[in-house]
Amino acid sequence: MNLNSPIYWIGGSACAGKSTLAGCLAEKYSLALYACDEHYEDHLRRITEEAQPAMYRVSRMTMNEAFYTRDITEQLQTYTGCFREDFRFVLSDLGVRGEGPVVVEGNQLLPELVAPLLKQTDKAIWIVPSESFQREQYSKREWIQGILQATEDPEAAFDNWMKRDARFAEQVKIEAEARKLKVLEVDGRRSLEQNFAELERCLGLHNS
Secondary structure: OOOOOOEEEEEEOOOOOHHHHHHHHHHHOOOEEEEHHHHHHHHHOOOOOOOOHHHHHHHOOOHHHHHOOOOHHHHHHHHHHHHHHHHHHHHHHHHOOOOOOEEEEOOOOOHHHHHHHOOOOOEEEEEEEOHHHHHHHHHOOOHHHHHHOOOOOHHHHHHHHHHHHHHHHHHHHHHHHHOOOEEEEEOOOOOHHHHHHHHHHHOOOOOO
């Protein structure tokens, strides 16, 4: 695996603005951008039940199974398991890309997985939303209704989903802080421009 070029790692939880901020960073500083979710479907085509059991299981779940019938703890374990498995594919993709600095963004970038890879030239941050901000942002996304309507109880499924993601965000925050890695918390009180300025500061780019 050749990861010699500097990498800006932006991990965290859903609905925190990671994708938007990563895109802004890549555009402003002329960096390549690797968004993990954009490659997930391709990775799914390469999984096996034995090597990637969590990804295999989730790929065959109904929406009802994914968000309604299982308890939150089981949902979180499977969700996190998928990211751990997919991270190996992410590293494989990065290992064959061309030279030059890159921004890598996605939930797959768990602190425990990224921390051992960090070099002096790398920068890393984890962006997590407050639960209230997360619920507000999710509720604005039209595509979520198609998923929820495929469950027996859309309201309960949404609540389960939000509780799972809130627990994931807290887990990520604890893991990052335990390793003395940077965390940016988003709760809606700052504008996108203010969050971007804080991201630049945390990554040491504010004076560039």
